[in-house]
Amino acid sequence: MSPAEARARESLAVATPFEVGASPAGNYLAALVAGAERDTVAAATFFREALRYDPRNAQLIERAFVAAISNGNTADGFVLADRLIGRDPNNGLAHLALGIKAIKAKQWVLARQQLAKSGAGQERDVTATLLTAWTYAGSGDTKQALALVDKLKDENFSIFRDYHKGLIADIGNDVPEATKRLTAAYNADKNTLRLVDAYARFKAKHGDRQAAIAAYEAFDQILPNHPIVVAALADLRAGKPLEPFVKTPEQGAAEVLYGLGSAGGRQGDELAAMIYLRLSLYLAPQNGLATITLADIYERIKQNEQAIDVYNTVPETDPLRTTADIQTGEILEALGRTDEAAKYLKNIVDEHPKDEDALSALGNLQRSRKQFAEAAETYTRALNETTKPEKAQWPLYYFRGISYERQKKWPLAEADFKHALELYPDQPLVLNYLGYSWVDQGMNLDQAFSMLHKAVELRSTDGYIVDSLGWAYYKLGHYDEAVKELERAIDLKPSDPVINDHLGDAYWRVGRKLEAHFQWNHARDLGPEPDDKEKILDKIEHGLPDVEKPAAADADPGKNGG
Numbered sequence: 107m108s109p110a111e112a113r114a115r116e117s118l119a120v121a122t123p124f125e126v127g128a129s130p131a132g133n134y135l136a137a138l139v140a141g142a143e144r145d146t147v148a149a150a151t152f153f154r155e156a157l158r159y160d161p162r163n164a165q166l167i168e169r170a171f172v173a174a175i176s177n178g179n180t181a182d183g184f185v186l187a188d189r190l191i192g193r194d195p196n197n198g199l200a201h202l203a204l205g206i207k208a209i210k211a212k213q214w215v216l217a218r219q220q221l222a223k224s225g226a227g228q229e230r231d232v233t234a235t236l237l238t239a240w241t242y243a244g245s246g247d248t249k250q251a252l253a254l255v256d257k258l259k260d261e262n263f264s265i266f267r268d269y270h271k272g273l274i275a276d277i278g279n280d281v282p283e284a285t286k287r288l289t290a291a292y293n294a295d296k297n298t299l300r301l302v303d304a305y306a307r308f309k310a311k312h313g314d315r316q317a318a319i320a321a322y323e324a325f326d327q328i329l330p331n332h333p334i335v336v337a338a339l340a341d342l343r344a345g346k347p348l349e350p351f352v353k354t355p356e357q358g359a360a361e362v363l364y365g366l367g368s369a370g371g372r373q374g375d376e377l378a379a380m381i382y383l384r385l386s387l388y389l390a391p392q393n394g395l396a397t398i399t400l401a402d403i404y405e406r407i408k409q410n411e412q413a414i415d416v417y418n419t420v421p422e423t424d425p426l427r428t429t430a431d432i433q434t435g436e437i438l439e440a441l442g443r444t445d446e447a448a449k450y451l452k453n454i455v456d457e458h459p460k461d462e463d464a465l466s467a468l469g470n471l472q473r474s475r476k477q478f479a480e481a482a483e484t485y486t487r488a489l490n491e492t493t494k495p496e497k498a499q500w501p502l503y504y505f506r507g508i509s510y511e512r513q514k515k516w517p518l519a520e521a522d523f524k525h526a527l528e529l530y531p532d533q534p535l536v537l538n539y540l541g542y543s544w545v546d547q548g549m550n551l552d553q554a555f556s557m558l559h560k561a562v563e564l565r566s567t568d569g570y571i572v573d574s575l576g577w578a579y580y581k582l583g584h585y586d587e588a589v590k591e592l593e594r595a596i597d598l599k600p601s602d603p604v605i606n607d608h609l610g611d612a613y614w615r616v617g618r619k620l621e622a623h624f625q626w627n628h629a630r631d632l633g634p635e636p637d638d639k640e641k642i643l644d645k646i647e648h649g650l651p652d653v654e655k656p657a658a659a660d661a662d663p664g665k666n667g668g
Contacts (some may be wrong), residue, residue, distance in 0.1 A: 109277045110665065112660065123221075124557040134317050134553055136148070136551070136622075139535075140152055141153075141169070141173060141318030141495075142314070143407075143409075144376055144377065144404075144407045144409055145379075145409055145410060145412075146173060146176045146177035146178075146207035146412065147177055147381065147594050148172040148616060150170070150173040150174050150176075150177040150179055150182075151172075153166070153169050153170035153173045153174075154170055154174070154609075157170045158602065162193070164190065166466075167186055167190045167193060168190055168194070168197065168200075169423065170186055170188050171183055171186035171187055171189075171199075171200060171203075172199070172377070172381070174186055175203060175381050175384055175385065176377060176381050176384060177384075178384045178387070178388075180203075180207075180385070180388045182385065183203060184207050185204060185457055186200075187200040187201075187203045187204050187207075187588065188200075188204070189460040191204070193225075196223070196569075196587075198224045199224075199381070201220045201221070202220070202221065202224040202233070202237075203232075203385065204446050205217045205218075205220035205221040205224060205237065206237075206359070206363075206388065206583075208220055208485065209237070209240070209241060209355070209356055209359050210356060210388065210389055211390065211594075212244060212355075212356075212606045214241040214242070214244045214245045217237075217241045217244075217246075218241050219236075219336070221234045221237050221238050221241070222234070222238075230267070231433040232258060232263060233256060233362065233366060234325040234364075235255070235257060236257055236258075236266070236270050236362045237256060237359050237362055237363075239251040239252070239254040239255045239270065239274060240270075240274065240355045240358040240359040240362065241355070242254060243274045243355045243358060244355035244356075245279060248274060248275065248277075248279075248280060250272055250320070251274045251278070252274060252275060252278075252280075252283065252382075253373050255267055255270055255271045256271075257314065258440070263294050264294070265301070265521075266296050266307045266365065268287045268290040268291040268294070269287070269288070269290070269291040269301060269304065270358070270361070271283070271287040272285075272286075272288030272289075272290075272291060272304070272305065272308070273288075273289030273352045273358055273361065274358065275287060275573065276288070276303075276308060276311075276350065276352075276505070277352070277353070277354075277355065281312065282660070284308065284313075288304060288305050288308050289305070290307070291304075292305035292321065294319075294452065295311070295623065296324060297325075297328055299325065299329070299332060299335070299395075299456075300364075300365070300368075300395065300513075302321055302322070302324075302325045302335075303334060303335075303338070303348070303351070304351070304352070305320075305321055306321040306322050306338065306348070307350050307351065308319040308359075309321070309347045310347070310348040310351065311347075312349065315342055315546060318338075318342055319339065319342050322335050322338055322339050322342070323339070326339075326373070330493070330494040330495060330498055331462070331463075331493060331494055332349035333426050333428065333429055334395070334424040334425050334426065336425070337425035339506070351393070356389045356390065357389065357390045359389055360385075360386045360389035360393065360396075361386075361390075362386075362389035363383070363385050363386035363389070364380045364382070364383065364386040364390075364396045364399070365392060365397070366379075366382045367379045367380070367382030367383035367384075367396070367399065367400070367583055368396075368399050369382075371383060371488075376403050376407055378404075380400065380403060383396055383400040384400070385594055387400070387539050390558065392421055392424075394421060394424035394425070394426040394427070394430075395418045395426065396417060396421055396567045397417075397420050397430075398417070398420065398426050398430060398433075400416050401413045401417045401430070402415075402433075403417060404565050405433070405437060406534070410437045410440060410441055411441075413433075413437055414437055414438075416429070417430040417433055417434045417437075417651065418430070418434065422579060426627075428454065428461060428463075428464065429463070431450070431454050432451070432454060432463055432464055432467045433449040434449040434450065434472075435447050435451040435454065435467060435471070435596075436451075436467055436471075438472065438636070439471050440448060443473075444475060447471055448471055448472075448475070451464065451467055451468040451471055454467075454468075455468050455484075459487075460491045461493070462491050462492045462493075464483055464486045465485075465487050465488035465491065466485070466488050466501075466502065466505075467511075468484050469481045469484035469488060469502075469505060469506075470505065472484060473505060473508065473509055476512070478508075478509040478512040478513045478562065479512075479513060480515070481505070481506075481511045482506050482509035482510055483502070485502050485505055485506035485509065486506065488502050489502050489506070491501070496529055497530055498532060498610075499529060500526040500527075500529040500530040500536070500549060501526075503522045503526040504522070504526045504533075504535060504536050504539070505527070506522050506604070507519045507521075507522030507523045507536075507539070507540075508539065510522060511543060513549050516543075516636075519543070520540070520543075521554075522538055523539060524540070527540070531560070531568040532560060532564065532567070533563040534560070534561040534565045534571060535561075535571075537557040537558070537560055537564075538558065538561040538565075538570075538571045540554075540557060541553075541554040541556075541557030541561065541574070541578070542558065542574045542577070542578055544557075545558070545561065545578040545581055545582065546581060548577075551582075554578070555578065556579055558571075558574060558575045560574050561574070561575075567598055568606060569595045569596075569597075569598030569599030569602065569603075570599065570602075571590075571601075572591055572592075572594050572595040572598060573592060573595035573599070573604070573605045573608060574592045576588050576589075576590070576591030576592035576594070576595055576608065576609075576612070577608050578593070579591060579616070580592075580608065580611065580612050585612055585615040585616045585634050586602040588612040589609070589612045589613065589616055589618075590613075592605065592609040593606050596609055596610075602629065602632070602634055603629040603630075603632035603633060603634035603638065603642075604634070605631075606625045606626075606628045606629035606632060607626060607629040607634065607638065607642055608624070609625045610622045610623070610624075610625030610626040610629060610645070611645075611650060612616060612627065613625060613648070614645075614649060615651045619649065622649075623646060625652075626642050626645050626646050629642050629644060630642050630643065630646065
């Protein structure tokens with residue numbers, strides 16, 4: 107077993123334990139809460155238990171069915187779909203699920219019967235139309251399949267229409283039609299990886315390897331070093347064949363569902379997206395991109411343990427396997443399992459020492475743990491390995507600059523911040539960090555305040571950046587301006603201990619000492635760093651000592667501040 111396989115089989119996701127209760131009402135309420143939080147494991151479990159006590163309740167059957175499908179329990183979901191249709195013959199989602207089950211079994215006529223009842227409405231019409239077209243492709247009737255797709259007249263679906271007509275025609279060996287449609291879809295949208303990948307694989311399959319390489323290289327300029335593109339280009343340049351990712355009608359139907367799930371996830375409809383993606387993976391379980399998309403949805407809705415479980419199902423041979431592993435390591439860190447995260451990411455880097463994304467993730471973890479020397483070294487390794495366009499390298503210089511600055515290696519840090527701005531002028535995070543650092547050292551004040559004002563202009567709702575401007579005013583003794591900006595920062599980030607502490611200091615300097623104590627007490631209660639807490643407690647007890655006006659306070663930072 108390889109190290110990667112061993113890591114993939116580790117049981118990393120230890121979900122919060124829960125137990126079903128003896129109370130039907132309690133289980134039902136727990137199921138509702140879990141469903142609202144998109145905790146699909148708990149929702150499926152509690153709804154199943156609640157249903158045991160009220161097996162004829164159509165509403166409960168429907169909720170249990172939706173929970174089962176969204177959690178990937180397709181066997182349970184199909185059984186519940188049958189039961190639901192017995193109670194609610196017009197339930198479109200249940201018919202859709204049973205239609206997918208029939209497609210998997212290659213029961214094309216039965217699939218069409220179910221899909222015909224899968225509901226009305228524009229989105230469902232598109233879904234049913236495309237899925238039904240793929241059932242005709244399964245029956246060997248390419249002509250009928252293509253004619254059905256042509257019924258999607260709405261121009262909003264033109265790319266989707268051309269894409270699936272091209273895939274269907276390719277399976278049906280209608281090369282001219284496939285060429286026409288896939289080329290049209292590609293020319294209409296060269297920024298979507300799935301369309302680019304399908305087009306390039308089609309061109310490679312039919313002997314035009316240079317067109318395939320050109321398509322991938324063009325996409326690489328938009329999104330550098332995507333693992334799927336890197337792997338495909340390596341195979342093409344090595345003379346290896348590229349397999350189409352849609353070779354069967356079942357995979358074509360899965361592609362319909364993947365497209366809908368991906369779009370739903372981007373639009374914030376997580377439940378519908380999860381259902382489409384689960385059904386897509388039921389038909390095509392090896393689709394690493396669909397798996398990554400599903401895991402990303404779980405991650406975005408803070409269901410981190412389930413995200414890890416899904417990431418771990420990406421096939422070991424898939425180009426996206428390393429991406430899944432990196433995401434898993436970052437989730438472990440977000441869960442506070444820092445030792446596991448460090449070990450996990452270190453193992454990935456050991457296995458893929460030239461992988462810039464793995465190195466960057468490890469550097470970020472080291473930096474978050476204040477291991478600044480190690481982080482700077484890791485970022486340097488990432489910069490040595492990167493093949494991304496120069497502009498895309500600015501985060502590595504920025505993060506390495508922070509790591510140098512925290513080690514008090516200011517000349518190295520300043521050089522990295524300046525280089526990051528050369529690569530990405532007016533990048534607000536870099537403007538903020540470099541500008542504040544200059545103010546803190548009493549140097550380049552006009553330019554520093556210009557940078558800070560520009561950063562606030564670009565990120566006016568970022569409390570941390572507004573805090574930097576306010577604290578820079580404070581450091582120069584411009585306390586009234588400091589109060590104004592720090593109050594804005596508090597409105598944006600009311601629960602940050604550092605910003606509350608800063609505002610307390612500014613209040614003290616303008617004579618608002620009661621309010622200063624309130625802010626310090628609030629900062630103390632918000633969980634500051636241990637060193638900061640000690641200073642806050644001292645201020646609560648003794649206040650701030652009198653200080654002379656800072657030498658730089660005579661400067662007018664607002665004069666050239668942007």
